[in-house]
Amino acid sequence: xxxxxxxxxHPGIVHIGEPAGVHCTLIVGKExxxxxxxxxxxxxxxxxVRSITDLPLYIVNSHCHLDHAGGNHLxxxxxxxxxxxxxYADYQQEKVSILNQMExxxxxxKTPRPWPSDFDRDAYLTFKPCRFLSLADHQIFSLGGxxxxxxxxxxxTRSSVILYDHLTGTVLSGDNIARSVWIMFAQSASLAExxxxxxxxxxxxxxxxxxxxxxxxxxPPSLIDQLIRCxxxxxxxxxxxxxxxxxxxxxKRKMYADGLGDIxxxxxxxxxx
Numbered sequence: 558x559x560x561x562x563x564x565x566x567h568p569g570i571v572h573i574g575e576p577a578g579v580h581c582t583l584i585v586g587k588e589x590x591x592x593x594x595x596x597x598x599x600x601x602x603x604x605x606v607r608s609i610t611d612l613p614l615y616i617v618n619s620h621c622h623l624d625h626a627g628g629n630h631l632x633x634x635x636x637x638x639x640x641x642x643x644x645y646a647d648y649q650q651e652k653v654s655i656l657n658q659m660e661x662x663x664x665x666x667k668t669p670r671p672w673p674s675d676f677d678r679d680a681y682l683t684f685k686p687c688r689f690l691s692l693a694d695h696q697i698f699s700l701g702g703x704x705x706x707x708x709x710x711x712x713x714t715r716s717s718v719i720l721y722d723h724l725t726g727t728v729l730s731g732d733n734i735a736r737s738v739w740i741m742f743a744q745s746a747s748l749a750e751x752x753x754x755x756x757x758x759x760x761x762x763x764x765x766x767x768x769x770x771x772x773x774x775x776x777p778p779s780l781i782d783q784l785i786r787c788x789x790x791x792x793x794x795x796x797x798x799x800x801x802x803x804x805x806x807x808x809k810r811k812m813y814a815d816g817l818g819d820i821x822x823x824x825x826x827x828x829x830x
Contacts, residue, residue: 560600560673563609566775567725569703571609572768575599576669577659579624580770582729583609584722586700591615593720593729594770595635598627599672599681615698617707619731620717621645623655625770630685638692638709640716644744645687652682658802692718708762710754711746713739719758726765727775728758734780735769737821741800741807748824752788755781776817783814787822798823 563573569585573596581594583606590612596602606614616632619625621641629635629645637645648655656678659671694709704723711717713732720729728734740751758764764778791810798809810822 559605561602561605563605564773566766566768567727570722570725570727570768572773573602573605574773575671577624577671578668578771580768580773581628582768584700584703584705584720584729585610585612586703588701589613589615589699591617591698591700591705591720593617594619594625594731595628595631597624597671598630598685599676601631602628603631617692617698617718617720619719619729619733619770620714621648622714622732623648623652625731626687627685629687634688634690636690636692638707638716638718640744641714642689644714644716645689649684654802656681694718708758710734710751710758712751712754714742714744715746715750716744721762721764726763728762728764728767730767730769732770734767734784735771736776736780736817736819737771737823738784739807739823741798741823741825745825748788748791748828752785755785779814780817780820783812783817783820784822787812787820791822791824791828797826 561573563571565571571583573581575596579596581596584591590610592606616635618637621644626645662668663670692707696707698705706721708719708721710719710733717733719733759781767776767780787810795808795810798807806826807823812820814820
């Protein structure tokens with residue numbers, strides 16, 4: 558059985574999942590392809606992608622937390638927004654605690670086994686250098702019959718980006734537009750910055766669907782409005798949230814939305830808007 562699973566969301570858009578619940582997305586044009594995020598790096602996302610396409614390949618990170626950039630070292634160069642290089646280096650140092658948390662969830666029956674039986678933990682824990690190229694806001698990747706545009710959206714991290722596929726109107730959102738959004742880290746933007754970015758996206762782009770890194774299905778564009786509503790009403794029903802791995806506290810707003818189910822906004826205790 559393959560470590561990876563995949564489904565074609567639209568022609569040329571393949572959402573690739575890992576057992577621990579994170580997804581990368583492959584967009585294939587007539588001349589080139591683009592891989593958005595590289596997963597945990599536990600197994601070779603490069604080999605899996607090459608089983609789908611042999612076209613020249615761009616690699617782009619939404620941001621550089623380990624579950625999105627762990628496979629970066631498999632590629633000769635990776636595009637990321639300025640500021641993410643340090644986040645990549647920092648999360649390389651957190652591999653032990655991340656693996657321990659993954660194993661804890663697996664052994665408690667909450668998640669599938671997160672790695673194959675031949676997984677080499679010691680090799681995985683070594684630092685994996687990466688050569689980064691700097692993304693720019695509104696940078697275009699032309700894949701041949703398909704234009705992909707990078708959009709800076711400060712939120713989960715200040716230097717997070719999303720990708721807009723002009724052919725289908727699909728947004729690849731990383732952790733920045735999702736049914737559970739965490740704006741609680743030292744590297745996160747303010748809620749005001751995040752809200753402004755969501756409003757701008759809604760105004761300037763005809764979004765038809767959203768592919769989030771931690772959801773297997775295509776989410777409706779109404780999620781953008783619901784996240785804005787969640788921000789605006791966050792003081793109505795927020796509870797204390799404790800980070801499952803790091804242990805520090807934040808606030809969590811839970812809200813139900815038709816067609817989406819429960820959505821969550823996690824934000825700092827010292828809420829400065």
